[in-house]
Amino acid sequence: MPVSAFPASALSSATTGNPPPAAASLVSPQLAQHVQEGLSRPFKTLSSMYFYDDEGSRLFQQIMALPEYYPTRTEFALLTRHQVAIGEALRPHDPAEHFFLLELGAGDGLKTKILLRQLLDTAARFTYVPVDISQAALDGLTASLQAELPNLQVEPVVADYADALRLMAARPGRKAVLFLGSNIGNFFPDDRLRFLRDLVQPLTSDDRLLVGFDLQKDPRRIRAAYDDSQGVTAAFNFNLLHRLNRELGADFDLTHWQHYTDYDPLSGAVRSFLVSTQAQTVQFAALNWAVEFAAWEMIHTENSYKFTPSGIAETARQAGLAVQQLFTDDQRFFADALLRPMDLA
Missing domain, CATH: 3.40.50.150 (Vaccinia Virus protein VP39)
Known part of the structure; x- marks a missing residue:
C-alpha cells in the first residue's frame, strides 16, 4: 500500500493507595495547567479529553461493546x-x-x-x-x-x-x-x-x-448508555482520577468518590460527574498544591449532547x-x- 506522511516542517502548528510523587520532568504542563484552572473554579471541572490515556482507551473499547451503549x-x-x-x-x-x-x-x-x-x-x-x-x-x-x-x-x-x-x-x-x-x-x-x-x-x-x-x-435509554449496569462507564470516569494520581502525584482515594450521570431532555445534554462523598483535601505532590472538596461537591467531567x-x-x-x-x-x-x-x- 502506498503510504506517505507530511513532514513535521509542513505542519503548522484500580488502586486506591497513594502513588509516589510524579517526577517533575514527566509532568505535562498542559495537564497541570488544566487541572489547576479547572479545580480552582467555583464549580469544578475537568475536560473529557484527558480520559484517553492507554487505560482510558482500553475502557472505552469495552464501553462500545456494552449492550446499553448503542x-x-x-x-x-x-x-x-x-x-x-x-x-x-x-x-x-x-x-x-x-x-x-x-x-x-x-x-x-x-x-x-x-x-x-x-x-x-x-x-x-x-x-x-x-x-x-x-x-x-x-x-x-x-x-x-x-x-x-x-x-x-x-x-x-x-x-x-x-x-x-x-x-x-x-x-x-x-x-x-x-x-x-x-x-x-x-x-x-x-x-x-x-x-x-x-x-x-x-x-x-x-x-x-x-x-x-x-x-x-427515550431518555432512559440515553442515560443507561452513560451509566451501565456493569460499571464500565464509571470505571472510565474514575480513570481520570487514577491518571491524576499517577501523573501529578495526587492522592485521590476512590473509595470516597462516586460516578454520577444525568440527562436533561430540554437541552439534550448528558452530563457526567465525579462526586466527593465526604469533605476531603486532595494533595498534588508534583504541583505542590492542594484542593479542598466539600461533601457531595462534584467535578464535571463530560457533556454529551443529543x-x-x-x-x-x-x-x-x-x-x-x-x-x-x-x-x-x-x-x-x-x-x-x-x-x-x-x-x-
Whole structure:
C-alpha cells in the first residue's frame, strides 16, 4: 500500500493507595495547567479529553461493546445500510476526478473501512487522509489498512484538525471530511459552533463534511448508555482520577468518590460527574498544591449532547453550512449528516 506522511516542517502548528510523587520532568504542563484552572473554579471541572490515556482507551473499547451503549453499533449499521449513497455523495460529480477523503480522529478505522471498501469497489480515485494528534494511533491504523486494503492510497497527517484542513486546502480536488461517532456532542454549544466554523473556513463550496450526531430518543435509554449496569462507564470516569494520581502525584482515594450521570431532555445534554462523598483535601505532590472538596461537591467531567434534525440544521446554518442529506438508522437513533459549505455569493 502506498503510504506517505507530511513532514513535521509542513505542519503548522484500580488502586486506591497513594502513588509516589510524579517526577517533575514527566509532568505535562498542559495537564497541570488544566487541572489547576479547572479545580480552582467555583464549580469544578475537568475536560473529557484527558480520559484517553492507554487505560482510558482500553475502557472505552469495552464501553462500545456494552449492550446499553448503542451509538457505535448503530452508526456502524447506518454506514453499512447507506454506504452506496454516502459514497456517491462524498465523491465528485466527475467519476474521473481525484479527491481527498479526510478523517478527523480516525481511531481504529472500523466504521470508516465500510466507506473505504465501497469507494475502492466503485473505482473511485481518492486518497485517504486520516488526521490525529497521535503518531502512534496513526501508525496502528496505517498498519491495519496496509494489511486489509493494500490498494488504498493513504497520507496520514499528524496535526490539529484545523491545521490539517488548512494544509490540505492548497491541494487541488474535492475535500470530503469525515467526523464520525458522536464526538461533535462533546462540545458546549458555543465551542461546537466555533469548531465547525474553523472546519468550514478553508473549505470551498465543492467540499463536503460528513458529521455524526446522536439523536434524542427515550431518555432512559440515553442515560443507561452513560451509566451501565456493569460499571464500565464509571470505571472510565474514575480513570481520570487514577491518571491524576499517577501523573501529578495526587492522592485521590476512590473509595470516597462516586460516578454520577444525568440527562436533561430540554437541552439534550448528558452530563457526567465525579462526586466527593465526604469533605476531603486532595494533595498534588508534583504541583505542590492542594484542593479542598466539600461533601457531595462534584467535578464535571463530560457533556454529551443529543440532537434533533431541526437542531442539526440550525447548528449547520450558524456555522455557514447546509444539510444536503441526513442518513439515519431504522430506529432514528443516530444520524450522519452530509453538510456542504454555503455559497458566499
